[in-house]
Amino acid sequence: MSSKSTSLDDDPLENAKRNSGYKAVDENVQSGFALGIGSGSTIAYVVDRLSQLVASGNLSRLTCVPTSFQSRQLILRAKLCLTDLESTPELDLVMDGADEFDPGLTLIKGGGGCLTQEKIVASCTKKFLIVCDHRKESKQIGLKWKKGIPIEVIPMGHVPVARKIMAKFGGTAKLREALNKAGPVITDNGNFILDWQFPSRTSPYDWSDINISLKLIPGVVETGLFVSMASKVYVGAEDGTCYVKTPIPTQSNSCED
DSSP: OOHHHHHHHTOHHHHHHHHHHHHHHHHHOOTTOEEEEOOSTTHHHHHHHHHHHHHTTSSOSOEEEESSHHHHHHHHHTTOOBOOTTTOOSBSEEEEOOSEEOTTOOEEOOTTSOHHHHHHHHTTBSOEEEEEEGGGBOSSTTSSOOSOEEEEEOGGGHHHHHHHHHHHHOSEEEEOBOSSSSSBOOOTTSOEEEEEEOOOEEEEEOHHHHHHHHHTSTTEEEESEEOSOOSEEEEEOTTSOEEEEOOOOOSOEEEOO
16 A cells, blocks of 8 residues: 555545545446536545546546636646536536535535636536535534635725625625735636625524625625535545435524524
8 A cells, every 4th residue: 555545544534535525426427427626625536536437447528617727737637628618518517615514505615715616617507516524514604614705806896895795794804815925815717805704693694695685796706605506415524434415404594602
């Protein structure tokens, strides 16, 4: 066994990510599929499994649409067939990661800054699967993911947009600053990101309504709220196994400390 394999097997978190990614591919991908490939650390294992199955002859004629620069590089390095939504506007399946999901499979996405392209690609399929590890599962949106809901905005409007969000919904909306460069994070679309940390409250949040209201603010490009889009979540457990979550219907969600 290689040192890389030994290292992976000794890391429960990476093992969980690998198992969830492999299971999602094995149970859902068929030859000839047009796939949407998302972003994030767990998606690397999805691409790895696709590459293995194509190389072994168990899958063929796959085409892949990336959601970001990162996923484009993963597809190219794996020598999978790269395409785009101009050539392939309808997808058989999209697989992506998430920062948090609740029992109704409402998602927070965009921690990596790719929310707009991720949502566009996810909208082009009837089968949108999330692949992640157990840390992303939450009883309520906002209980685990504390960085806020990402909101992509036109750069010139980031100040008035942030003020309008805070005036309408409360909480704080902060411009996301880059870690290894001076200034803000720039998305693949050339925009800024606001992270809205919404206030805790006992009354329920209607995330569908909030998502629509946020998008009506001039200057907002897209939000990291993915409501009623995912059909299943493949979750890598602490013990290395993988379990699958399907949506539990809920009227709304609340967030309490």
